[in-house]
Structures are given as C-alpha cells and as structure tokens.
Amino acid sequence: MRLLDEQAIEHIALGASLLGTGGGGDPHIGRLMALNAIKKHGPVKLLSPDELPDDALVVPSAMMGAPIVIIEKIPNGEEFITAFKGLEEVLGKKVYATIPIEAGGVNSMIPIAVAAQLGIPLVDADGMGRAFPELQMVTYHLDGIPASPMVIVDEKGNSVILQTITNNWAEEIARVCTVTMGASVMISIYSMLGSQVKESGIKGIMTFSEQIGKIILDARTENSNPIAQLLELTHGYELFKGKITDVSRDIQGGFNRGLCALSGIDDYTGESMDVSFQNENLIATKDGTVVATVPDLICILDADTSIPVTTETLKFGRRVVVIGIPCDHKWRTAKGIETVGPRYFGYDLDYTPIERLAAPQEAE
Amino acid sequence: MRLLDEQAIEHIALGASLLGTGGGGDPHIGRLMALNAIKKHGPVKLLSPDELPDDALVVPSAMMGAPIVIIEKIPNGEEFITAFKGLEEVLGKKVYATIPIEAGGVNSMIPIAVAAQLGIPLVDADGMGRAFPELQMVTYHLDGIPASPMVIVDEKGNSVILQTITNNWAEEIARVCTVTMGASVMISIYSMLGSQVKESGIKGIMTFSEQIGKIILDARTENSNPIAQLLELTHGYELFKGKITDVSRDIQGGFNRGLCALSGIDDYTGESMDVSFQNENLIATKDGTVVATVPDLICILDADTSIPVTTETLKFGRRVVVIGIPCDHKWRTAKGIETVGPRYFGYDLDYTPIERLAAPQEAE
Numbered sequence: 001m002r003l004l005d006e007q008a009i010e011h012i013a014l015g016a017s018l019l020g021t022g023g024g025g026d027p028h029i030g031r032l033m034a035l036n037a038i039k040k041h042g043p044v045k046l047l048s049p050d051e052l053p054d055d056a057l058v059v060p061s062a063m064m065g066a067p068i069v070i071i072e073k074i075p076n077g078e079e080f081i082t083a084f085k086g087l088e089e090v091l092g093k094k095v096y097a098t099i100p101i102e103a104g105g106v107n108s109m110i111p112i113a114v115a116a117q118l119g120i121p122l123v124d125a126d127g128m129g130r131a132f133p134e135l136q137m138v139t140y141h142l143d144g145i146p147a148s149p150m151v152i153v154d155e156k157g158n159s160v161i162l163q164t165i166t167n168n169w170a171e172e173i174a175r176v177c178t179v180t181m182g183a184s185v186m187i188s189i190y191s192m193l194g195s196q197v198k199e200s201g202i203k204g205i206m207t208f209s210e211q212i213g214k215i216i217l218d219a220r221t222e223n224s225n226p227i228a229q230l231l232e233l234t235h236g237y238e239l240f241k242g243k244i245t246d247v248s249r250d251i252q253g254g255f256n257r258g259l260c261a262l263s264g265i266d267d268y269t270g271e272s273m274d275v276s277f278q279n280e281n282l283i284a285t286k287d288g289t290v291v292a293t294v295p296d297l298i299c300i301l302d303a304d305t306s307i308p309v310t311t312e313t314l315k316f317g318r319r320v321v322v323i324g325i326p327c328d329h330k331w332r333t334a335k336g337i338e339t340v341g342p343r344y345f346g347y348d349l350d351y352t353p354i355e356r357l358a359a360p361q362e363a364e
Numbered sequence: 365m366r367l368l369d370e371q372a373i374e375h376i377a378l379g380a381s382l383l384g385t386g387g388g389g390d391p392h393i394g395r396l397m398a399l400n401a402i403k404k405h406g407p408v409k410l411l412s413p414d415e416l417p418d419d420a421l422v423v424p425s426a427m428m429g430a431p432i433v434i435i436e437k438i439p440n441g442e443e444f445i446t447a448f449k450g451l452e453e454v455l456g457k458k459v460y461a462t463i464p465i466e467a468g469g470v471n472s473m474i475p476i477a478v479a480a481q482l483g484i485p486l487v488d489a490d491g492m493g494r495a496f497p498e499l500q501m502v503t504y505h506l507d508g509i510p511a512s513p514m515v516i517v518d519e520k521g522n523s524v525i526l527q528t529i530t531n532n533w534a535e536e537i538a539r540v541c542t543v544t545m546g547a548s549v550m551i552s553i554y555s556m557l558g559s560q561v562k563e564s565g566i567k568g569i570m571t572f573s574e575q576i577g578k579i580i581l582d583a584r585t586e587n588s589n590p591i592a593q594l595l596e597l598t599h600g601y602e603l604f605k606g607k608i609t610d611v612s613r614d615i616q617g618g619f620n621r622g623l624c625a626l627s628g629i630d631d632y633t634g635e636s637m638d639v640s641f642q643n644e645n646l647i648a649t650k651d652g653t654v655v656a657t658v659p660d661l662i663c664i665l666d667a668d669t670s671i672p673v674t675t676e677t678l679k680f681g682r683r684v685v686v687i688g689i690p691c692d693h694k695w696r697t698a699k700g701i702e703t704v705g706p707r708y709f710g711y712d713l714d715y716t717p718i719e720r721l722a723a724p725q726e727a728e
Contacts (some may be wrong), residue, residue: 086527089453160541161525169522176540177524271492295376 001051003043004112008210009034014308015212016108017207019325021297022311023256023280024064024104024131033106039112044112046122047097052194056096058123059087059191061114062107062175064135064152065184079116079153079186086161088190090149099123099197101190103205104131104309110186111220125201127190129328130297133279135174137340139330140190143200150174150189154181198256202328206244214308226306227321236325237358239284240273241266241303247314249277257275257302260300260314262322273322275300277311282345284322292324293347295331296354297342299323319359324354365415367407368476368486372574373398378672379576380472382594383569383689385661386496386675387620387644388468389427397470401477408476408509409485411461411621413567420460422487423451425478426471428499428516429548443517443550444478450525451552454513463487463561465502465554467569468495469674474550489565493692494661497643499538500531501704503694504554505575507564514538514553518545532728553633566692580670586670590670591685600689601722603648603655604637605630605667611678613641624664624678627688637686639677646709648686656688659695659704659720663687693728 004012009031019028038044061080084095097120100111108126115122134179137149147170149163152160160177163223164170170189178185186191192200211233219226231238242262265272273291276283281298284291292298300309303319330336333354342349368376373395381391402408416422425444448459461484462474472490479486491502499511511534516524524541528534534553542549554563575597583590595602606626613622621642628635639654640647647664648655656662664673667683694700694715706713 132492156533157529158537159527160537161527163523163525165521169520173522173524173541173544176544177537180537 001048001121002046004038004046006035006038006050009038009109009112011210011213011217011288012112012206013250014212014216015106015209015214016103017310018104018212018216018299018301018308019129019209019297020102020104020107020131020308021280021299022277022309023133024102024108024310025106026310027105027308028108028314030104030106030109034109034112034116037116041116041119044115045259046124046206047121049125049194049198049201052097052123052197053277053326054193054195056194057091057093057191058097058099058194058197058266059084059188060101060127061098061111062101062189063110063180063184064187065258079155080118080188081117081149082159083186084118084358085152085190086151086159087149087191090161091191095120095239096194097121097123099201100126100205102126102128102131103209106272107131108209122206123150123197124203124206125197125225127201129202131280132340135171135189138190139202140192140200140330141167142317142330142333142335143196145190145192145200147171147189147197149191150187152177152181152185152187154185156182163190165325181250202330219306225302227323230306231323234325236297236323237354238321239298239324240264240271240286240322241268241271242320244314244316244318247316249311256311258311260311262320265271265319275322278345279311281311283349284324290349291357292354293342293349293351295336295351296325297325299325324358326354365412365485366410368402368410369401369407370399373402373473373476375577375581376476376570377469377577378580379573380467381469381674382576382580382663382665382672383573383661384438384466384468384471384495384671384674385644385663386641387467387497388472388582388674389470390674390676391469392671394468394470394473396478398473405483407481408479410488410570411485413487413489413558415563416461416487416561418557419561419705420558421457421555422463422466422558422561423448423453423459424460424491425475426551426553427474427548428551429542443519444521447515447517447550447552448482450515450630451471451513451555454525455555459484460558461485461487463565464473464490464569466490466492466495469574471495472573474571476632486570487561487572488564488568489561489567491565493569494659495568495644496704497521499535499553502554503692504529504556504560504564506694506697506699507560509554509556509560509564511535511553513555514551516541516545517550520546539575557638566694571600583670591665591687593668595687598689600687601718602648602685603662604628604635604686605632605687606635606637606683606684606686608678608680608682611680613675614705616626620675622675624675626684629683639686641705642709643675645658645675647706647711648688653668654713655721656718657706657713657715658689658709659700659715661689661691663689688722690718704707
C-alpha cells in the first residue's frame with residue numbers, strides 16, 4: 001500500500017494517456033478531477049492486487065462514450081455515489097475498493113477521484129493494460145467474468161442498471177444508452193472479487209503509468225531523450241516521426257472514428273504513415289505496409305514535448321513521433337485476438353505481434 | 365371483483381383493439397397469450413380500482429416497441445417474472461396487482477396473462493383510455509407520478525432498470541434500449557399505490573372494452589348494426605366509409621409511422637380521407653379538412669365484420685369504416701393537450717374536440 005499524492009497523479013495522468021493509445025480521454029481534464037478530489041478528501045491509498053482480500057468486492061469506475069465530449073461535460077463526482085449505491089443494493093455487499101477498467105488520461109483518473117471521494121482504496125491493476133473502445137474488451141471478459149450488473153449514470157441524475165446475458169449485449173445496450181444520455185456517461189461494470197482481480201487483472205498498471213509519466217516530465221528539465229527511455233521501459237519500437245497532413249474524423253454511434261495521415265520528417269523524410277483510430281489508434285501503416293496493429297499499442301507523442309497526443313487533439317501540421325508497444329500477453333491468446341484483433345474492428349488483416357513486424361526494419 | 369373467463373377475454377381483446385385506435389398490437393396474438401395463461405393458471409380476478417387497498421403496490425405490465433414486430437416475437441411469459449422481481453427488489457414491497465397501461469389488442473391482454481401467471485389480481489383501469497405511442501402519454505404522468513423505476517426485459521433474458529429524472533427521459537432511454545434489444549420488449553413502469561390508481565387511472569377500461577367487443581361479436585350472429593350501437597356506447601361519430609387506396613409506412617426509431625389514404629364508398633362516394641398514424645391513428649382529414657385529431661380516438665373498422673383494423677393490417681383495397689370517439693376528459697386539460705395533442709406529434713394544428721369538429725357535419 002502507498003499513498004498517491006499530487007506528484008504521482010501528474011505522472012500517472014501523463015503515462016496513462018500514453019497507454020491510452022489516443023483514447024481514454026484528455027489527461028488534463030482527468031488530472032484536474034483527480035487533483036481536486038485529493039485536495040478535498042486527502043490522498044488515495046493504492047493497493048497492490050495481492051493486498052486485496054479474496055472476497056473483497058472491487059468495482060471499476062470509468063467514463064463511457066466519445067472522449068471528445070467529456071471536454072465539455074466534466075463529471076460532477078456525484079455520479080459514482082449513485083452508481084456504487086445501486087451496485088451495492090443489487091450485489092448485497094459493500095464496495096471494498098475501486099479499480100480502473102483501462103489506462104487513459106481520464107479513465108485512469110476517475111477511479112482516483114472516486115476512491116478519494118468515497119474514502120476507499122484504489123487497486124493497482126486494470127482490465128486492458130491500455131485503452132480499448134468497447135466494454136467487452138477487457139481481460140475479465142476473456143476469463144468469463146460478467147459485465148453485469150452494470151450501472152450507467154449521467155450528470156443529470158438519470159441512471160440505468162443492466163443485467164445482460166452476455167458482455168456483448170452489455171456493450172450494445174450501454175452504447176445506445178450512452179448516446180441518448182448525452183454521449184458521455186459514468187459507468188460501473190465488471191464488479192469482481194479480490195481473487196478475480198488477482199487472476200484476471202493486468203497488475204501494476206498505475207505504477208507503470210507513473211514511471212512513463214515521470215520519464216516524460218523529467219525530460220523537460222533534464223533535457224534528456226525521453227523516447228529512448230520510454231522504448232526501453234515499455235519494450236517498444238519507434239515507428240515514425242512526421243508531420244500531420246490530414247485528419248478525418250466523425251462521431252458515430254458514440255465512438256470517435258477517423259484516420260490520421262503523416263508525412264515523414266528527419267530520418268523519415270519522404271516516407272508516409274497512416275494511423276486509423278476508433279477512440280484508440282488501431283492500425284499504423286508505413287508507405288502502405290502495416291507496421292503495428294491492435295491489440296499492440298500505437299502511441300502518438302508530440303515531437304517536441306513527448307506529451308501523448310489523444311485522437312481528439314490530432315491536428316494538421318503537428319509534429320509527432322509514433323511508437324509501438326507490445327500488448328499484454330493475455331491479448332495474444334486466441335480469445336484475446338478474437339475480441340480485440342484487427343478483424344474485430346473490420347480490417348481484413350491477421351494480427352502479427354509488433355516484435356515480428358518491427359524485426360526486418362531493425363535489421364536494415 | 366369478478367373473474368375473467370375465456371368469453372370475457374375474447375370480448376376484451378376485440379374491444380381493446382378498437383380503443384387501441386390502430387395501435388396496441390394484434391388482438392389475435394394478445395388473445396392467445398391471455399387464453400393460454402388462463403387455461404394454464406385459471407381465471408383472473410378483475411378488481412375495481414375502488415377495491416384496492418390504498419397502500420397496495422400496483423405495477424403495470426405492457427409491451428413496448430413497434431407492434432408489427434410482436435407478430436414474429438411472442439413473449440414467452442417469463443419476462444414479467446424477471447421484471448416484477450426486479451421492481452419488488454428496488455421498491456422493497458410485494459406487488460399486489462397488475463394493471464394495463466393502455467387499451468390495445470396486446471397491451472390489454474398482457475396484464476391478464478401476467479395476472480394469471482403470477483396469481484395476482486388485475487385492476488379494471490388504465491393510464492390512457494386508449495393507446496398512445498410514448499411512455500409519458502399516461503394520465504399518471506399528468507398527475508406527476510414518476511415512470512421510474514422502470515424495468516425493460518427482452519425474451520433473450522437481458523434486463524434494464526431505469527431511474528430517470530423525468531418521464532420523458534424514461535421514454536427516450538427506454539426507446540433506444542427497445543430498438544437495440546430487438547424492437548419489442550416487455551416493460552413495467554409507473555408503479556403506483558392503490559390510492560394513486562383511484563385518483564389518476566381511467567376507471568373501468570376493461571369492462572368498457574368488453575362491452576365494445578361484445579357488440580362486435582354479437583353482431584355476427586344477430587345480424588344487427590354494430591356501428592350504430594358502438595357509436596351510442598362510446599358517444600362516437602361516424603367519420604367515413606371507404607376503400608383503402610394507399611398505405612405508406614416505415615419503422616423508425618421503434619415506431620410504426622405512416623399514412624393511410626381512403627376513397628369514399630356508399631354515402632361517402634366521391635369523398636376522400638387521409639389518416640396519419642404513429643403506432644396509433646393521430647389525425648383524420650376528409651377532403652383536406654381535419655375531422656378528428658389526437659387525443660380523440662380515430663378508429664378504423666372492417667366495413668364487413670366491424671373488426672378493428674390495426675395500422676399494421678391496413679392494406680390496399682380493404683373496405684373500412686372510420687369512427688371518432690371523444691377521449692377521456694383528463695386529456696383535454698392544458699397539460700393533457702401539451703402531452704398528447706397534435707402539436708406534440710409535429711402537426712401545426714390546435715386540438716379541437718371531436719364534438720365540435722363533428723357538429724357542423726351533423727347539422728348538414
């Protein structure tokens with residue numbers, strides 16, 4: 001157990017935003033929510049999953065919807081009091097701790113704010129090790145943990161409790177509720193026991209985010225090369241450096257979809273890259289050849305500051321570095337690839353681990 | 365209190381279908397559901413609202429969605445066990461009786477089936493005195509009774525509980541859930557106390573439906589004129605007799621919308637009528653002049669059998685009689701007209717009671 005202070009939150013927000021691979025929300029908004037909450041309620045206890053009692057009720061807290069919307073619609077913090085009360089009634093058990101469902105600028109921060117506000121600990125694990133756009137895209141789903149009972153709460157005071165026969169039904173019904181309730185809502189889903197978190201969670205994600213964020217922030221003062229350090233920490237690959245020449249996007253069915261086109265600079269002059277996204281970056285192609293695909297992480301960072309760039313802040317002319325990071329091994333199983341591989345997102349493309357895609361390039 | 369037997373159910377199904385004004389579902393399907401349920405579980409007790417204890421929990425049961433879909437998707441009867449259990453948990457009280465939310469071929473029958481299956485009484489009242497397409501279109505809403513907690517259950521086993529800040533939010537969220545869950549679902553909504561049913565319900569609707577159905581069915585053997593008897597019982601007006609020359613319709617957002625064009629026969633030869641509907645018949649115009657508008661009832665009957673014709677069975681060449689019936693006085697208040705008047709449905713038209721619209725015609 002350790003306490004998360006302001007400095008830790010600054011680092012986690014930034015690092016989680018990188019792991020958010022373009023999605024997971026604006027880290028600045030997330031940061032403010034978490035910082036305000038600990039200012040008001042005191043620092044948050046971060047528990048290692050191994051510190052959880054096996055029978056403890058652990059309830060994830062997150063935002064659902066198009067992340068572009070949350071910029072205009074900051075949660076008021078009351079939503080989770082309603083959501084957790086609803087779940088405690090349905091489950092007949094007190095909530096022991098909260099946990100992030102994914103890594104991202106907002107969705108790593110909301111659980112910190114919730115933990116502070118409700119005076120409960122936060123667990124250092126998540127269900128993705130990155131961000132993904134749909135609710136069944138969690139390691140919990142791979143292990144057969146049900147998404148429901150699921151609670152959806154909007155900032156107006158409407159709430160919905162779902163009990164679904166499959167996790168994909170939870171996604172489908174929750175998605176239309178989200179769009180109707182204002183395109184961005186607070187959710188609790190995949191309530192679990194401590195024993196299930198230990199088995200199915202991706203452990204240490206908050207600490208990992210913190211390490212990433214620290215590298216990026218420290219580089220500002222130390223004038224070091226954060227990209228090299230980040231690649232070393234994450235076992236990642238530099239995929240491209242370029243200027244954004246075009247971004248097309250629209251909000252469809254509660255998702256923020258689009259394509260970002262890049263023209264190479266420095267070592268990549270004369271080359272081009274396309275990155276497709278649906279909330280998160282999904283596929284990167286260099287000069288028409290696929291160099292990284294979901295579920296591996298495709299992260300875009302500002303070329304000058306190394307600050308992660310979310311899909312909603314991609315804009316013409318911005319100079320960026322694209323890096324690829326191997327995903328957690330849980331995603332590389334048959335069920336993992338079926339759940340979050342390129343074919344699920346509509347690409348006629350088999351998944352090839354980034355280590356193999358990157359290998360010939362390294363050999364040049 | 366009296367028992368509803370097979371004969372009563374046949375009459376109610378038919379009469380409620382007339383009051384359904386084109387909506388409320390196929391009376392044949394509704395009939396079968398109710399008849400099967402009483403065959404299996406025995407006859408159902410029909411209580412007058414005045415027989416209800418003031419603190420009794422009364423829970424409406426209904427189908428929601430495009431009625432055309434239910435023809436392919438007969439509820440399995442298990443849905444309400446789930447729905448009522450969900451509500452009992454939320455409300456912390458046992459359900460005393462069920463009640464229809466509207467009059468219609470299916471939605472008057474479902475509460476009979478539910479009452480039989482759960483062994484609880486049925487209350488002789490509803491919230492519309494006819495059928496309407498949206499959830500806030502009930503007299504309970506006019507009196508400030510909340511729609512939520514609302515339960516939605518599909519035949520697959522998915523369920524949703526809504527807690528909304530307004531009844532219009534219940535309609536909006538439930539509508540998208542309905543479409544996603546398969547375009548036709550079972551719902552429980554506007555849970556009430558006995559005292560509220562007494563004050564806000566439209567009393568005697570099942571008995572009224574039964575009287576209507578009896579007139580129509582008896583006419584088959586007695587060779588009498590059921591239209592005249594129906595007009596006398598309902599204080600209604602004959603608006604038109606004609607052949608259907610065109611029906612345009614589509615299912616949009618869970619509603620069955622359209623327009624039915626008629627060409628006059630017999631006394632109406634040379635005249636034309638248009639009837640617009642959204643699940644239910646909303647506006648009737650004769651030779652371009654409005655002769656009846658929602659919330660008054662516009663009912664289409666088969667010219668030969670006097671069987672009510674639902675909007676989904678309108679078809680080219682069918683000979684029909686159109687009658688208009690004054691709505692319950694609760695709908696003629698300012699809030700009533702705001703909730704279900706022509707302007708709510710998008711018509712640039714003030715509501716004029718059918719008695720006034722029909723008066724000049726009578727004077728001719």
